Amino acid sequence: MPVGYHNVNLFLCDWDTSDYGDLCFNDLFEWLYKLKHNDYVYARDYAQEDEPYYHCCIPAEEFEGIILPYFEISLAEFKERALYNAEKDIYPWQDLNCSNIAYYPTVIPEITEATENKDGSITLKVNVMCLDNKTDCLFSHEVTVMPYDNGGFKYLGNKITYKSQIELPSSEPRIPAQRTAKEQESE
Known part of the structure; x- marks a missing residue:
């Protein structure tokens, strides 16, 4: 807790410290934020952009400070996997909304x-x-x-x-650029 299985793939894909596989760090932000601060993260508290896709701009220091303590990963690999924007010194994060939420029964x-x-x-x-x-x-x-x-x-x-033969909760990342990269890798 509080990460869980809905709209985050920490427990829905195979990964380890030698190969993070399809693990999406960006989708972990609000859950690890809640674990650290015992409070919710609110999109309204961050600058937002619509191009090239809707996202909140999380300052790099805050994003790294929330997620990196929970993982053994080099900063260079983390920045690449989490779509770090060096020009703006931010990471993109999407709050759950109609365009990216995957509904699934309670597990x-x-x-x-x-x-x-x-x-x-x-x-x-x-x-x-x-x-x-x-x-x-x-x-x-x-x-x-x-x-x-x-x-x-x-x-x-x-x-x-x-x-089982029943479809599992979705392990697709929320951010379109990460979904696209995953789809291209599987082709």
Whole structure:
């Protein structure tokens, strides 16, 4: 919590610190902001642009300060993956709206096992059910985190270990430029 499974793909794609795969950092902004500040982020608090697509302009220092503490990634790779605009020193972020929201029935995660690894990290096995689709296991995944003494942690990876035949929540990024890049890579 509070990240979850709707309109963010942290737990819906395979990735780890050696290959972040399709993980979309931009969509994590409001969820990690809430985790850090115990409050919601509001689009009205940021400059907004409509070109080349609608987005809020999050100052780089704030965006990096919210997301980077939770991941082991170089700043150069992070900037490239998160569409950093060096000229304006911002990152784009889209709040959820009619053009980018993907609706899906409620999913309920349940941690079924926690394993402490030799390096001190913890791998959580999670079974995700969807009562609306009448399944007690829509999919399963393993998320690995590195806890810290101060109560904080870093995400180290996620792996989907089982998928039912029912379509999963969308893992498509909100920002059109990221969706386009993903579509081009798959061609």
